Amino acid sequence: xxxxxxxxxxxxxxxxxxxxxxxxxxxxxxxxxxxxxxxxxxxxxxxxxxxxxxxxxxxxxxxxxxxxxxxxxxxxxxxxxxxxxxxxxxxxxxxxxxxxxxxxxxxxxxxxxxxxxxxxxxxxxxxxxxxxxxxxxxxxxxxxxxxxxxxxxxxxxxxxxxxxxxxxxxxxxxxxxxxxxxxxxxxxxxxxxxxxxxxxxxxxxxxxxxxxxxxxxxxxxxxxxxxxxxxxxxxxxxxxxxxxxxxxxxxxxxxxxxxxxxxxxxxxxxxxxxxxxxxxxxxxxxxxxxxxxxxxxxxxxxxxxxxxxxxxxxxxxxxxxxxxxxxxxxxxxxxxxxxxxxxxxxxxxxxxxxxxxxxxxxxxxxxxxxxxxxxxxxxxxxxxxxxxxxxxxxxxxxxxxxxxxxxxxxxxxxxxxxxxxxxxxxxxxxxxxxxxxxxxxxxxxxxxxxxxxxxxxxxxxxxxxxxx
Numbered sequence: 001x002x003x004x005x006x007x008x009x010x011x012x013x014x015x016x017x018x019x020x021x022x023x024x025x026x027x028x029x030x031x032x033x034x035x036x037x038x039x040x041x042x043x044x045x046x047x048x049x050x051x052x053x054x055x056x057x058x059x060x061x062x063x064x065x066x067x068x069x070x071x072x073x074x075x076x077x078x079x080x081x082x083x084x085x086x087x088x089x090x091x092x093x094x095x096x097x098x099x100x101x102x103x104x105x106x107x108x109x110x111x112x113x114x115x116x117x118x119x120x121x122x123x124x125x126x127x128x129x130x131x132x133x134x135x136x137x138x139x140x141x142x143x144x145x146x147x148x149x150x151x152x153x154x155x156x157x158x159x160x161x162x163x164x165x166x167x168x169x170x171x172x173x174x175x176x177x178x179x180x181x182x183x184x185x186x187x188x189x190x191x192x193x194x195x196x197x198x199x200x201x202x203x204x205x206x207x208x209x210x211x212x213x214x215x216x217x218x219x220x221x222x223x224x225x226x227x228x229x230x231x232x233x234x235x236x237x238x239x240x241x242x243x244x245x246x247x248x249x250x251x252x253x254x255x256x257x258x259x260x261x262x263x264x265x266x267x268x269x270x271x272x273x274x275x276x277x278x279x280x281x282x283x284x285x286x287x288x289x290x291x292x293x294x295x296x297x298x299x300x301x302x303x304x305x306x307x308x309x310x311x312x313x314x315x316x317x318x319x320x321x322x323x324x325x326x327x328x329x330x331x332x333x334x335x336x337x338x339x340x341x342x343x344x345x346x347x348x349x350x351x352x353x354x355x356x357x358x359x360x361x362x363x364x365x366x367x368x369x370x371x372x373x374x375x376x377x378x379x380x381x382x383x384x385x386x387x388x389x390x391x392x393x394x395x396x397x398x399x400x401x402x403x404x405x406x407x408x409x410x411x412x413x414x415x416x417x418x419x420x421x422x423x424x425x426x427x428x429x430x431x432x433x434x435x436x437x438x439x440x441x442x443x444x445x446x447x448x449x450x451x452x453x454x455x456x457x458x459x460x461x462x463x464x465x466x467x468x
Contacts, residue, residue, distance in 0.1 A: 031065035033072035035081075039199035041207065042081050046072035049088040049126065058127035060093035066103035073110035073120075080208035082119040083111075084198055086191070087136065088126025088148070104131045111138045116310040118208045121201060123194045124148040124174075124184075133172075136183065140307055141201055141259065143194045144174040144184040182263040182300060200257060204271040204278040205311055212312045213278040220252045222275040222445035230382065230437025233359060237386065240287040243268055243318060246358065247281055250274070250316075250441045256281070259304070264296035265289075266325075269304040271313075275445045277452075280308035283318035284369070286359075292325040293365050295338040305345040314352035314448055317370040320359040339368065340467040346374045348464060352451035354444055357381040357422065357431070362388055372430045377454065378447040380440070381422035381431045388420055 033046035046069045049059065059065070069085060076083035093100040108131075114120050115138065122139040128150035136142050136150060144150070151172030159165050170176065177183040185201075188194050206213045229249040232241045248256050251272035258270040265288040270281045282301050284291035308315050324330075324339060346353070346368070353376040361369065366387060370376045381387070425431040435443050 030059040031068035033068050033075075035075075035079075038084070038195075039202055041202045042079075043084050043202070044072050044076035044079070044081060045084045045086070047086045048132075049086065058088040058090040058129070060095075061089045061091060061100060061104055061132055062093040062096055063099040063103035065089075066100070066107040070103070070107045070110045073107070073114050076118050076120075077110075077114050080118060080210070082121065082202060082205065082207060083114055084121045084123070085135075085139070086123040086125060086194075087128055087132055088124070089129065089132040090127050091130035091132060101131075108135060108138065111135060115140075116209060119202075119205045119311060121198055123191065123198065124150060125191045125194060129154055141185040142177075142183055143186045143188060143197045143201075144177060145191055145194055146174055146187060146189055149173045150177060150183065178260075178262040180263070182260055182296065184263075185259045187262075201259075201271070204257065204273075204313070209310055209312070215276040216252070216255070216273050216278070218252045218255070218273060218276045223442045225438040226250055226441045227436075227438035229440055233382075233384070233437075237360065238290070240290070242287055243283045243285050243291075243320065243358075244270075246318065247272065247283060250444060251279075251281070252276065260300055264294075264300040266291055266294065267297035267301045269300060274316075274441070274448055277448055278313055279448070280304060280313045280315050281318065282315060282370075284321040286320055289325060291321045291360075292323060293321060293339065293342070293368065294325040294330055295333055295335060298335075298338045298342040298368075302341040302345040305342070305349055309345075309349040309351050312351055314354070314451065315349060315370070316444060317353070317355045317376070319355060319357045319361045319366075319369045321362070321365045321369060322360050323363045323365040337467055339364070342368050343374070344464075344467050346370045346376075349375075350454075350456040350458065352448060352454050353377050354447050354451075355379045356440060356444070357385040357387065359384065360386050362386070377451055379430065379432050380443055381425070381434050382437050382440075383422065383434055385422040385434075386420040387422060387425045387430070 031046065031048050033044060035042060036045045048061065048065055048069060073083055092104050111120060120139045121141045121143070122136045124136060124142065124144045125148055128136050128148070130152055133150045133152050149168050149172045155166050155168060155171055158171065174184055174187045178187045186197050188197050204213060226249040229246045232245055234241060244258065247268070247270060251274055255273040256270050257272070258268060260269060266285050268283040268285050272279055272281050282304060305315060324335065353370055355370045355376045355378070359382070367373055372379050422431050422434045426434055
């Protein structure tokens, strides 16, 4: 598509959105909405906030305010452009009563109807309490400022029900949502930084599900070798390293943007570009829990995979995991259900999918991390990659549990030589190619180019039943 055509399309979509927003002109209240251009991308931008002489305060979510944001969501969906909401609200207006609740429900439905159609991004710069807290849970990406907080039931309610006194920041501060709940995709110092973060995020995304993201103008050659990616891997199979450095070596220089970086740190999810093509990257992180998969990591990766699939971002998966994290507590909390979320997300994804096995890929985690059985398009492996049901030590402990330590060591060495290499998997078609680490960027770029016109027929159905 040529630049003039893009400009014409942007004008048409903005005009359509303005037509939808015109319905709410003259509605009193602290909510506002308009079309604007953010980093060259037309969006519908809505705000719910308030400022008083004594300082910043969130505003009650009155029915009139909810109607403005509802109209913004409908305008964004009809114009097929992203929706951005900047929010600071103390919850449904208590003095207005049921009309405020009814309007909030309509707003929630409108936001849900945008899901998977247009990207929805929310800035929280103050409180997001009760209903508004649930609204940010519906968004695709949430940017919180350091002074913001969000919770369904506040400190007063917690103390009344449990007798435990708790502060606002501890209960639902931005740092808590970055580290503990995963609600915050990013935490930034102030609202100006939040707006800049929104612009940065939009650069990776298409305006809607029917289009592809715009390519970036990059100078980093796609055939650049990246030997440093392999040099970061320790000689010991149990040694740790930061997989983010491997990602940075493979993708276009300076293009990596990690989201939910502080939550479930044993999995990394990031946007990036390769040859100017925006992609999503999912990777195990060996320096956190040895890169094992637990409940938060499974949820984090599953949500990201589903988002990338909805908005036509190819997915590159970098695998280095010994398996699922074991433990009674994890199993009782539903590891089966949440592990299934990641299986489900990859199995449903129809965008181009490239898997690179960096080192370890064992058991169920091998299957879950976008294996050939899950339907990846290209599976690559580094020469020292280990693909098996389990590691040599684990296999020896189970199959030779009555053997002497010397016999176990002998079996472990034989097991490793016979099974723990990528060539066995390649012979059986589970790996498409064993490559040198320095060739990874070139091979990924070539795979993306080959898959650029990938299309899959979708079976008509109302919707799938996503695992809880």
